[in-house]
Amino acid sequence: MRSKIVAGNWKMNKNLAETEALLSELSAKLPNTEAEVMVAPTFVNLTGAISNLEGSTIEVIAQNMHFAKSGAYTGEISAGMLVNIGIDTVIIGHSERRAYFGETDEILEKKVTAALENNLKVMFCFGEELEDRKSGNHFNVVKSQLKNALFSLNKSAWGNIILAYEPVWAIGTGETASPEQAQEMHAFIRKTITEAYDATVAENVSILYGGSVKPGNAVEIFSKPDVDGGLIGGASLVADDFVAIIKAI
Numbered sequence: 001m002r003s004k005i006v007a008g009n010w011k012m013n014k015n016l017a018e019t020e021a022l023l024s025e026l027s028a029k030l031p032n033t034e035a036e037v038m039v040a041p042t043f044v045n046l047t048g049a050i051s052n053l054e055g056s057t058i059e060v061i062a063q064n065m066h067f068a069k070s071g072a073y074t075g076e077i078s079a080g081m082l083v084n085i086g087i088d089t090v091i092i093g094h095s096e097r098r099a100y101f102g103e104t105d106e107i108l109e110k111k112v113t114a115a116l117e118n119n120l121k122v123m124f125c126f127g128e129e130l131e132d133r134k135s136g137n138h139f140n141v142v143k144s145q146l147k148n149a150l151f152s153l154n155k156s157a158w159g160n161i162i163l164a165y166e167p168v169w170a171i172g173t174g175e176t177a178s179p180e181q182a183q184e185m186h187a188f189i190r191k192t193i194t195e196a197y198d199a200t201v202a203e204n205v206s207i208l209y210g211g212s213v214k215p216g217n218a219v220e221i222f223s224k225p226d227v228d229g230g231l232i233g234g235a236s237l238v239a240d241d242f243v244a245i246i247k248a249i
């Protein structure tokens with residue numbers, strides 16, 4: 001059975017003191033929830049966050065990793081290094097990595113493979129650009145992103161995959177996909193996985209929605225049957241907003 005998940009992607013925000021302050025506030029206000037709650041601080045604050053959350057149900061996850069095991073990759077972090085400090089889950093394929101750091105489907109496939117080989121769970125992000133949606137090509141784009149980076153995986157690997165559908169036009173823009181648009185795409189994603197694998201794989205994978213989720217729209221988005229939670233950017237940086245979104249599950 002698939003899990004409900006609410007994850008906060010803090011992107012390049014919050015220094016160590018601010019990270020610890022936000023985590024302390026979150027811990028104090030965390031509601032009882034059936035959802036798995038995750039936060040992704042910057043690399044340099046991962047160990048501080050793990051210490052701060054000792055004994056908490058909030059999981060600290062990483063925003064990115066390199067596919068190589070080690071070597072001359074200045075500024076990069078390997079899957080093994082993440083595991084070594086106690087990380088279990090890594091975000092791969094965020095649209096900002098694709099857009100600003102040239103991450104292609106081919107690179108992302110290598111990252112996914114390296115993460116899984118190191119027993120990391122992968123939160124795989126994907127989603128169409130505004131032009132794709134306007135031209136009606138959004139389903140093809142999403143299908144090809146999934147196929148190129150994930151469909152070479154064995155069926156058994158899917159137990160360690162979480163999907164995060166994030167239409168690029170809705171990220172940080174205040175413009176959210178309507179609950180109906182989110183449901184339509186999530187159902188399409190499940191159908192695509194059923195065709196590539198089978199219905200069991202498709203039914204068991206959690207598919208999160210990301211893109212301007214706020215306390216005011218979370219209940220409606222999360223109420224859709226194929227939406228299993230959210231990957232939250234801006235609103236996860238404010239404890240009360242993130243808590244309200246967690247409560248919406």
Ligand SMILES: O=C[C@H](O)COP(=O)(O)O
Binds near residue numbers: 235
């Ligand atoms: O990873 C999170 C997404 O990019 C969504 O960000 P946002 O909630 O600020 O639109």
